[in-house]
Amino acid sequence: MSSSRRQFIKKSTLAAFSGIIGAPIVFGKWLPKDYIPLILDQEDFHQKFRKDPAMVVLNDRPWNAEAQAHILDDKITPASRMFVRNNGLIPQDIKADQWTLTINGESALTTKTYTLANLKSFPKHTYQLTLECGGNGRNEFDPPAKGNQWTIGAVSCANWGGVRLSDLLKDVGVKEDAIYVGYYGKDMHLSGSPDKNPISRGVPISKAMMEETLIAYEMNGEDIPLVHGFPLRLVAGGWPASASGKWLHRLSIRNKVHDGEKMEGSSYRVPCEPVAPGEKVLDENMCIIESMPVKSLITYPKSGAILGTKKSLAIRGHAWAGELSIKEVHYSIDYGATWKKCHVQAPANRLAWQHWSANVSFPKDGYYEVWARATDSKGNMQPMLVPGWNPKGYLNNACHRIAIKVG
Numbered sequence: 479m480s481s482s483r484r485q486f487i488k489k490s491t492l493a494a495f496s497g498i499i500g501a502p503i504v505f506g507k508w509l510p511k512d513y514i515p516l517i518l519d520q521e522d523f524h525q526k527f528r529k530d531p532a533m534v535v536l537n538d539r540p541w542n543a544e545a546q547a548h549i550l551d552d553k554i555t556p557a558s559r560m561f562v563r564n565n566g567l568i569p570q571d572i573k574a575d576q577w578t579l580t581i582n583g584e585s586a587l588t589t590k591t592y593t594l595a596n597l598k599s600f601p602k603h604t605y606q607l608t609l610e611c612g613g614n615g616r617n618e619f620d621p622p623a624k625g626n627q628w629t630i631g632a633v634s635c636a637n638w639g640g641v642r643l644s645d646l647l648k649d650v651g652v653k654e655d656a657i658y659v660g661y662y663g664k665d666m667h668l669s670g671s672p673d674k675n676p677i678s679r680g681v682p683i684s685k686a687m688m689e690e691t692l693i694a695y696e697m698n699g700e701d702i703p704l705v706h707g708f709p710l711r712l713v714a715g716g717w718p719a720s721a722s723g724k725w726l727h728r729l730s731i732r733n734k735v736h737d738g739e740k741m742e743g744s745s746y747r748v749p750c751e752p753v754a755p756g757e758k759v760l761d762e763n764m765c766i767i768e769s770m771p772v773k774s775l776i777t778y779p780k781s782g783a784i785l786g787t788k789k790s791l792a793i794r795g796h797a798w799a800g801e802l803s804i805k806e807v808h809y810s811i812d813y814g815a816t817w818k819k820c821h822v823q824a825p826a827n828r829l830a831w832q833h834w835s836a837n838v839s840f841p842k843d844g845y846y847e848v849w850a851r852a853t854d855s856k857g858n859m860q861p862m863l864v865p866g867w868n869p870k871g872y873l874n875n876a877c878h879r880i881a882i883k884v885g
Contacts, residue, residue, distance in 0.1 A: 534629075541705065548778065572664075583660075583732055597646075600645050612767050647687065683731075715830075716801045783881075803855045809848055811846050814862050
């Protein structure tokens, strides 16, 4: 809430409060002095972060929000429609001209600190990179898994610009025993403690050295929006978005798997072997999520579309497969009994999602469901139903489907 609005509300009378809320405040005479009713003390997510009104807020402390499928129709995701996943509180009063990135660690040959100007003196690279929350689709798991109940909208593919992480690692120097690169951001732990990190994850050295792994300072040709990591973030496309740390100020080159916050226990891990739904899994039997599984999304039309007398429909969407590419996308209108092939475009670059389209013919009036199913370059195919259960509800890549009424 802006300070000016807060002051206005503080000076308001009980009658004014009731007018703003649109209902009488029962027991309002007992309101403590200078107390602001909770409903008026909430920040508007969509205005605060310039988000599309169709974005769905899952949590406000910390902020977490997802898109709906139909607003992800853009080939390059605009900032207004990009999902928000936070573990801590967004840093305030950032001064970009004073921002630095320090790279150190037991497997660094030297320690170096870079300003944004220093980073921009390195060759700039730009890639479209797919970022998806590891828990996207969590709400479909049964028994339910704890955490934000994402449906299908915690995914994006923006245009990221910055310096290759590999160029910085070569500048610092990496010892032969290097195994991992861990990140540290400026976001604050929910407790407010400066001694706790809300999240500190990273990537293996092999992923860090890939040409598409960026230390980004631009998104879609502009400064990165604050909620997405301004002024600097790591972007490791194709892996769970938790590997792409925001508000980046330090990288540590490790001689072991990074042990920062959300790296151990069950965080961003799945059972190494399949387990029965609801089964408890020991931490040592959990494996870190790396490349995300094959998945697709129908972005047009919006689910619930009514065609009237029209018997044909152009559909489209995106498909992605972590470190792999998409080989094929099919659609079905008979609940998976038969499938027809879609047209699939080549990716803009490696780790970008791919756009697909098809023309659907409906045999007669009635209710239909259109299902989409992608297959990756190694032949892995999306399951029609929710895949193997896991304690945290990660990696649900079941077929997306929309409802259509004809006639």
